[in-house]
Amino acid sequence: MPDQLTRPPGPPAEAPRRTRRDHLPVIGQALAVVAVLAVAGAACGRLWSSLWDAPTGVVSDGRWFTDEAGLRSDFSGVGLFVVIGLGAGLLLGALLAWLCDRAELVTLGAVLVGASLAAWLMARVGTLGGPADPRVLAESATDGTRLPARLALPDVPDRLAWSDLPPYTAFPLGALVGLTAVYLLTERRRRRSAR
Numbered sequence: 001m002p003d004q005l006t007r008p009p010g011p012p013a014e015a016p017r018r019t020r021r022d023h024l025p026v027i028g029q030a031l032a033v034v035a036v037l038a039v040a041g042a043a044c045g046r047l048w049s050s051l052w053d054a055p056t057g058v059v060s061d062g063r064w065f066t067d068e069a070g071l072r073s074d075f076s077g078v079g080l081f082v083v084i085g086l087g088a089g090l091l092l093g094a095l096l097a098w099l100c101d102r103a104e105l106v107t108l109g110a111v112l113v114g115a116s117l118a119a120w121l122m123a124r125v126g127t128l129g130g131p132a133d134p135r136v137l138a139e140s141a142t143d144g145t146r147l148p149a150r151l152a153l154p155d156v157p158d159r160l161a162w163s164d165l166p167p168y169t170a171f172p173l174g175a176l177v178g179l180t181a182v183y184l185l186t187e188r189r190r191r192r193s194a195r
Contacts, residue, residue, distance in 0.1 A: 026103045033096050033110035034117065041118025041171065044088050045125025051084075052077050054131055054148040064138035064147055077151050082170040085122060089115055089174025096175075097182035104183060115175035119168045127151055 057066035093111055100107045130151035137147055153167055 026106050029100050029102050030106050030110040033100060033107060034114035036096065037092060037111070037114030037118040037175070038121055040088055040092055041115075041121035042125045044084050044118070044171075045122040045127075046129060048077075048081055048084050048122060048126040049129040049151055052080055052130070052151050054151065056146045056148050057134060059134075059138040059141040059145040059147060060143050062139050062141075064134040066149060078153060078167050081122070081126070081153060082167045085119060085167070085170030086174040089118070089171040089176075090178040091174075093175035093178025093180075094182050095178075097179040098186070108179065111175050111179050112172060115172035118175075119171035122171060123153055123168065127153070 055066060057064050059065075093115070096111060097107065100110075127150070131148040133150045134147040138145075141147065
């Protein structure tokens with residue numbers, strides 16, 4: 001027994017080398033995260049276009065005009081996009097952080113890519129499902145024709161300021177908040193990192 005106490009320790013054991021096969025589950029997880037968010041973005045686009053009520057305007061001299069209700073509805077379309085995007089991003093970001101616990105940084109990157117793709121798909125699917133642009137239709141319509149408004153988002157400005165962040169950031173922002181909340185606040189993560 002005394003010999004064991006005085007004997008110097010041997011060389012440290014080498015860590016097992018990682019092979020390409022060890023990275024496959026992490027890559028698969030990242031691709032699954034992006035795919036789930038993309039499908040959710042398309043579904044949110046359908047939800048957005050189905051919940052929005054298109055106001056009508058009238059054609060006069062080849063131009064389409066809307067009233068005050070139409071202007072309010074334009075704003076409500078953008079607001080609805082932001083609310084749906086934030087809510088879906090928050091829920092999906094938290095759920096994906098909880099379920100995908102292989103590599104946090106890879107999951108973070110996949111959530112950023114997937115949520116950005118989801119916001120783009122949400123905007124495209126939502127606007128494609130609605131009526132055509134009434135300004136284009138008004139050029140060939142007769143005076144007094146009533147045409148529905150088009151569901152659209154404002155264009156992304158050339159220079160972004162904090163005061164005019166486009167609504168496209170709602171989905172990624174919600175997803176990052178959900179992901180961060182799970183990473184920082186859950187007991188499961190603390191226990192796993194203590195091992």
